[in-house]
Amino acid sequence: MIIKNYAQKIQSLYYAKDNRLYVIADVPDLGILRSLGIVKNAIIYKKMTHKFGGPVLLMIDSSQIAIGKDIAEKIYVRG
Amino acid sequence: MAANKDMGEDAKAYKKSGIILLMGNPNVGKSVLFSNLTGIRVISSNYAGTTVTYTEGTFKLGDETYTLIDVPGTYSLDATSEAEEVAVRFIDSKPLAVICVLDATNLERNIKLGLDIQKYNIPVVYALNMLDVAKRRGYEINVGLLSKELGAPVVPTVAVKNEGIKELTDELKKVIKRSGISRGSCAYKRTGIGCDNCAAKRTGIGCGGCASCPGCFINYMNTWDRAREITAKVRKTSEGKVSFLDRLGNSMLKPWPGIPMAILVILFSMGIIVGTGKLLQGYLLGPLVNEIIVPFFRKLISSVVPAGLWRNVLIGEYGIFAIGFEWIIESIFPYVFLFYVVFSFLEDSGILPRLSVLFDSIMRKLGVQGGSMITILLGYGCAVPAIIGSRTATTKKERLLISCIVCFSVPCISQTGALISLFAGFSPMMLVLMFLLSFAEMMLVSTVLSRLIKGKVDPMIIEIPNLLIPNGKAYAKKLMLRMKNFLIDAEIPMLLSIVFAALFKETGLLDRVAVYLEPVVSGWLGLPKNAVIALILGIIRREMAVAPLLEIEGLTALQAFVGGTVALLYLPCLSVFGVLAKEFNTRTALAIALATTLNALLVGGLINQIVHLLMKLF
Numbered sequence: 028m029i030i031k032n033y034a035q036k037i038q039s040l041y042y043a044k045d046n047r048l049y050v051i052a053d054v055p056d057l058g059i060l061r062s063l064g065i066v067k068n069a070i071i072y073k074k075m076t077h078k079f080g081g082p083v084l085l086m087i088d089s090s091q092i093a094i095g096k097d098i099a100e101k102i103y104v105r106g
Numbered sequence: 107m108a109a110n111k112d113m114g115e116d117a118k119a120y121k122k123s124g125i126i127l128l129m130g131n132p133n134v135g136k137s138v139l140f141s142n143l144t145g146i147r148v149i150s151s152n153y154a155g156t157t158v159t160y161t162e163g164t165f166k167l168g169d170e171t172y173t174l175i176d177v178p179g180t181y182s183l184d185a186t187s188e189a190e191e192v193a194v195r196f197i198d199s200k201p202l203a204v205i206c207v208l209d210a211t212n213l214e215r216n217i218k219l220g221l222d223i224q225k226y227n228i229p230v231v232y233a234l235n236m237l238d239v240a241k242r243r244g245y246e247i248n249v250g251l252l253s254k255e256l257g258a259p260v261v262p263t264v265a266v267k268n269e270g271i272k273e274l275t276d277e278l279k280k281v282i283k284r285s286g287i288s289r290g291s292c293a294y295k296r297t298g299i300g301c302d303n304c305a306a307k308r309t310g311i312g313c314g315g316c317a318s319c320p321g322c323f324i325n326y327m328n329t330w331d332r333a334r335e336i337t338a339k340v341r342k343t344s345e346g347k348v349s350f351l352d353r354l355g356n357s358m359l360k361p362w363p364g365i366p367m368a369i370l371v372i373l374f375s376m377g378i379i380v381g382t383g384k385l386l387q388g389y390l391l392g393p394l395v396n397e398i399i400v401p402f403f404r405k406l407i408s409s410v411v412p413a414g415l416w417r418n419v420l421i422g423e424y425g426i427f428a429i430g431f432e433w434i435i436e437s438i439f440p441y442v443f444l445f446y447v448v449f450s451f452l453e454d455s456g457i458l459p460r461l462s463v464l465f466d467s468i469m470r471k472l473g474v475q476g477g478s479m480i481t482i483l484l485g486y487g488c489a490v491p492a493i494i495g496s497r498t499a500t501t502k503k504e505r506l507l508i509s510c511i512v513c514f515s516v517p518c519i520s521q522t523g524a525l526i527s528l529f530a531g532f533s534p535m536m537l538v539l540m541f542l543l544s545f546a547e548m549m550l551v552s553t554v555l556s557r558l559i560k561g562k563v564d565p566m567i568i569e570i571p572n573l574l575i576p577n578g579k580a581y582a583k584k585l586m587l588r589m590k591n592f593l594i595d596a597e598i599p600m601l602l603s604i605v606f607a608a609l610f611k612e613t614g615l616l617d618r619v620a621v622y623l624e625p626v627v628s629g630w631l632g633l634p635k636n637a638v639i640a641l642i643l644g645i646i647r648r649e650m651a652v653a654p655l656l657e658i659e660g661l662t663a664l665q666a667f668v669g670g671t672v673a674l675l676y677l678p679c680l681s682v683f684g685v686l687a688k689e690f691n692t693r694t695a696l697a698i699a700l701a702t703t704l705n706a707l708l709v710g711g712l713i714n715q716i717v718h719l720l721m722k723l724f
Contacts, residue, residue, distance in 0.1 A: 058190075059500070059567050062181030064215050066330060077361060081467040082476065082566055084359060088214045088337075090242065091359075091461045095475055095565025 040094075040102040041083055045075045049104035063092055065102070073104070111381075125173045126278070127196055129223060131216055132179025133571055135235045135265035138580060139207060140176040160192060167279045172202065181215065183222045187627050203229040203282050205274065206400065208260075210240035210247055210573075211339055218333035220256060229281040232260040233274050239572065244346025252340040266577040273499045355573030358460040368464050371457060379444045379519075380526060380537070386440040387527070395436045403427040410610040415612055424611040424658060426521065430604050433524070433653040434597065441523030442596075445487055446588045454576035454584070458483065459568055466566050472549060473556025475566040478508050485512035487519050488596075489648075490684045493689055503561030506694070509554050513678045513698050515547035515703065517648070520596065524652035525670050532663045540670055545711075547675060596647065603646040607639055607654065626707065631672065633665050634658055640669065641676070656718030668714045673707035 644651025
């Protein structure tokens with residue numbers, strides 16, 4: 028799930044380490060994600076991934092968002 | 107001030123002139139602001155997507171009366187869901203002005219929507235709401251600068267406390283007045299407010315499209331960049347206080363201690379509803395109905411109406427004045443009231459979205475996503491709002507799945523109340539078994555239908571609101587509105603079904619119909635032939651499929667359980683049928699009605715036959 032990319036690695040948000048800041052590198056073209064500000068180059072803080080296929084919890088600006096596994100796997104972050 | 111018109115989707119509403127739209131992100135306080143402006147009570151909750159239809163009301167600004175529309179919450183004008191499509195259609199309908207509610211705790215995303223709205227060249231006034239929460243979190247917002255940057259008035263408000271409403275309406279009046287003089291693309295000319303770079307402000311001449319104005323939002327193709335820029339300018343962040351509720355809210359999102367806490371919340375909620383309901387029933391409403399109200403009417407009617415058919419219809423075994431009070435006031439009302447006391451608290455406190463996150467992986471295995479859990483839980487109150495609420499689902503498959511789960515396996519609270527009363531004479535374990543049966547049915551229905559229904563279910567993407575103590579006044583208003591809706595929407599069909607039951611029984615029609623249905627009711631289900639009336643009344647109201655069983659003397663535990671099972675899984679009531687036909691189509695409504703009826707008779711009958719077989723064997 029980790030793709031080496033120049034200096035910083037790009038990885039799937041779902042598998043990225045918890046409690047860290049990331050920059051969105053690539054995101055599926057979904058209106059709801061755009062609306063919530065989860066767009067390319069947005070800075071997010073990943074809080075945690077729930078076990079057993081649960082969602083990812085992240086902070087963007089001061090909103091807390093939960094994203095289901097299937098989408099979170101397709102969001103790539105740098106950092 | 108106005109009549110409440112929760113109209114759903116009506117093409118005529120888009121063609122009205124002189125309307126003012128109330129817009130904003132979901133869960134920013136629009137519905138509360140709407141109530142404050144119009145005096146119309148609207149149900150609002152602490153999670154996104156409460157308003158999936160729009161509500162219309164009127165309010166006065168000086169001598170003029172305007173129509174205000176509470177538009178469903180939208181993060182953008184991209185129309186990513188059905189609710190957002192409604193918002194886009196409204197803004198396309200050339201309204202007179204827009205009140206855009208901004209959440210001060212999430213400025214960037216809210217400003218982005220504001221900028222999207224401004225592209226439509228409609229006069230806008232911003233209500234900067236939740237400023238108190240933002241301050242607590244360490245955000246200091248320069249309201250004057252924000253107003254300049256947006257080129258429109260910004261009024262700080264605390265909607266739940268009714269603060270800033272007068273200032274908001276004053277600004278709205280000014281903006282509407284000015285829009286009569288100058289309408290066009292130049293924000294400065296429309297509002298008289300412009301940023302320091304605004305060419306129109308410097309020269310006093312409208313820029314006519316702002317092609318050369320560096321400060322104007324129109325030049326920013328990427329509104330996200332502009333929203334970030336404005337936020338950085340107007341907001342100072344310091345170390346905010348992390349309150350106990352913030353810490354608790356975060357803990358409730360982690361599996362530990364979140365899941366044990368969630369289980370405790372669910373058990374505690376059920377304890378309050380069932381325990382307090384039984385106390386109210388046993389010590390207050392039961393004696394009141396059986397020792398005071400019914401004897402009073404019995405005495406009164408007996409002295410006026412001579413013995414015979416009509417006296418029996420009024421005060422006999424199925425008499426309107428006997429079962430009308432016993433079923434509705436004693437058996438159903440306390441549970442409905444307590445359910446909404448608990449559910450409204452869970453909604454307003456922000457606990458429900460946390461449950462959605464915790465149980466997302468389980469819900470995914472059932473074929474839906476965690477966010478649907480809120481809609482399904484709403485079904486434990488009444489299936490009608492749950493089916494309408496399923497509009498927040500992003501795919502048709504998910505909507506249909508949620509609606510089927512609710513119709514097949516979720517008892518409404520009136521029905522639960524009737525079931526509690528039915529099992530009261532037996533063992534409390536029967537109620538536990540009934541709920542286990544309901545969960546088993548839920549799993550079966552979702553597993554089978556998620557494979558049968560074509561299409562996909564989108565994964566969960568939800569915003570988690572802050573955990574907070576509900577505002578007492580807003581909470582009480584909401585509870586009163588829900589009880590009023592229950593009394594109007596449910597009591598009338600209930601009373602009608604009681605009148606029907608009384609006539610049906612006392613005219614002897616029941617005995618004649620019972621002969622035809624006896625093979626099913628008595629043979630297959632093992633119920634007394636009088637139970638036929640439950641099956642017939644259950645078509646009108648779901649709880650009426652249980653209530654008549656309360657009147658049957660000598661009912662065994664097995665018969666009570668089988669009767670309860672049939673009622674639980676039986677045909678959705680007439681209102682549910684109507685909503686299904688409206689939200690989907692008549693064919694779907696008929697298919698669900700037929701499938702639930704057959705399923706109820708099959709499962710109820712199988713339980714009866716298997717238990718009898720086991721009794722014979724052992």
